[in-house]
Amino acid sequence: MAQSVEIVTIGDELLLGTTVDTNAVFLARALGEIGVPIARRATVADNEHDIADAVNQALERTGGVITTGGLGPTADDLTRPVLARLFGRELREDPAIVAALHALWASRGRGGALPPSNLQQALVPEGAEVLANGQGTAPGLRLTDDQGRWVIMLPGVPRELRHMTATHIVPWLTERGSGTVLRSRNVRTTSIAESALAEKLGPLKREVEGLPLAYLPGHDGVDLRVTARGYPAAEAARRLDAAVAQIRDAVGTYAYATDGVSMPAVVLDMCLAHGDTIAVAESCTGGLLGARLTEVPGSSRVVLGGVIAYANIVKEQELGVAADDIEMHGAVSEPVAVQMARGVRGMTGATIGVGITGVAGPDGGTPDKPVGTVWIAIDVRGEVTTNRAIYIGDRAEVRHRATQVAMDLIRRALLGMAT
């Protein structure tokens, strides 16, 4: 059994309920993957006594503690001095950190000298190891006492914490670890309900290859997660791979990806493989489909661009949508979606054009076209497919779901062409 660790998350905002403690969840998963159990977690305010007390108790129980937060440049950042005192160490300014802070400040092109309060981040307890941040100004610190008990201090900014967990925490703890792992894999599905998935899975609906199956519904669709716990790495990998293959087989084309792969990445890869390019014409989504497709690095090889046709005049002038059709069928209609897709394809020379027009809400619905009604058309090398749906949810959800379906239509069209 690996040594267990405790987490102490520090910050008034975590106790006020204004911030959700996503760092605690992230650390739990990252440590779980390398088989290091988290024995307990405490959350304390930005307050000397409570920080010292919580860390001290955790150290006495498990001998290994990770703290998050309280390393920044302001007066409520107390982790560094409090833990230095707990370990009986002096704080000393580290010249290498001072130089790095000055360099980072200069590289950001801000005028003037580094504000003096930033230098607080260069104070290091005697004998502590400095863990480079890589994403921001505050370095992490590791303090170890003469009984081998240790505290690692990480910043509270999630991006920095995630980077440092990967570069410092996981490698260091793995070396000290147990040989078993806790790993999960996901099969991502879209355009199908949880209950319909369970029917398709039949005997696999609760357990696959001896691994429990969880259903995780979200805006992108339902993710199916299998988890292997307590197996050596090779056995866990074998079971997970076999489970993923069985699940994909059972759900068929509703499965669009595995693990963290996003729909935009899947669609872009397929387009690259087919030599296709995409242009978008967006009304109710206002650029969101373009934004999601171009989230993916390298998307410029596929995405040419498009038109945000929020106003009808833009639909007509830039995309050539017939004013008569808008008049007769309304801006949210099949002929308008089709002309948007065709128009943007013609305008850019892309092989695939997408048109989206709908009522995102909260207002603007009619009995005929309630809030959530969206028409989507895709034109793949001249072959047009349309889709109408009424999405449930608030404005943000309706827009997100519509972009997901638009990409799924492209995926299905390209799958069809491949067979």
Added chain:
Amino acid sequence: MAQSVEIVTIGDELLLGTTVDTNAVFLARALGEIGVPIARRATVADNEHDIADAVNQALERTGGVITTGGLGPTADDLTRPVLARLFGRELREDPAIVAALHALWASRGRGGALPPSNLQQALVPEGAEVLANGQGTAPGLRLTDDQGRWVIMLPGVPRELRHMTATHIVPWLTERGSGTVLRSRNVRTTSIAESALAEKLGPLKREVEGLPLAYLPGHDGVDLRVTARGYPAAEAARRLDAAVAQIRDAVGTYAYATDGVSMPAVVLDMCLAHGDTIAVAESCTGGLLGARLTEVPGSSRVVLGGVIAYANIVKEQELGVAADDIEMHGAVSEPVAVQMARGVRGMTGATIGVGITGVAGPDGGTPDKPVGTVWIAIDVRGEVTTNRAIYIGDRAEVRHRATQVAMDLIRRALLGMAT
């Protein structure tokens, strides 16, 4: 000052990172609203020793503890017996709960008799008050010792916990309470670093109107939060309003909004007030600025649309960017950004045109134009402003920050015109 309480959330899943502890956030907000501060929070596994230890320590510190989880019918539900033992009470089956469990089982139309494991939920420590669930099978419990110290046990199912917080916890704590509240307000800033804000705030940098000030950096900028704790509602409101006014005064135009108001909402409101309309021309952000602006309901009164000019050919053909300028200065350059802004304004007839072109990364950087370099131009009724910055962060952050700055430039231009 109201008695403070501690929260102990119980459940393996909370330490594995498979479940986000939304109950803790919910309780923090609900108690904050009635002025009951949460002094500390602990999360422990489904394990007798850890539950007893955490609750006992919390009781010794504050005398009031709310636990969540571990009240269900399965073997890992330990809260009830562990706390009975901690308080030295016997567990006795409560006939009223037994009857209610049978009735609930029958009403759900399940076949057969109530599974015996469910009767575990009818066990009540001697002298405990039973708190009706109202949404599920497991009732809550309140135990008080002879020194007046108390533990309230709530189920972990969020829907049940929320209902019981409203029906049992809030009324009970309010009666015992002091008539004070815990409330926060935020001043939202952008385009300024945390340390530079502290310098601007000078003597206010830690405390304003006797209220502590916290710095919350995020992708939108730094939010400044003041918190009033332990004051009656009217006094809290007076201090918070005065503090917000002083902070806005000290940080000047870096403050763009208060509380939960977003930059898109601020910009759209200003445009409505000025009779302005917006069109966007986006390269590296791929539609994200359009998507963010149109997140706001009613944005169609201001946003006309625009062009996603990801490929250079779209920049040239649709926006009239000179191929020579792209050749000479590169696509990421001031003249290209300016021509994009002007081009999209001309194309749509909007009063404000925005052009964004940059290197979002992770690849494509050069020594001259490292990853994160973004040129933004805004053309407000013919008057052009440009901005170049190197944003820190991954692709998503660079893109988000660039859209935030683009909107901030519009805001500043309109502010300038108003004066």
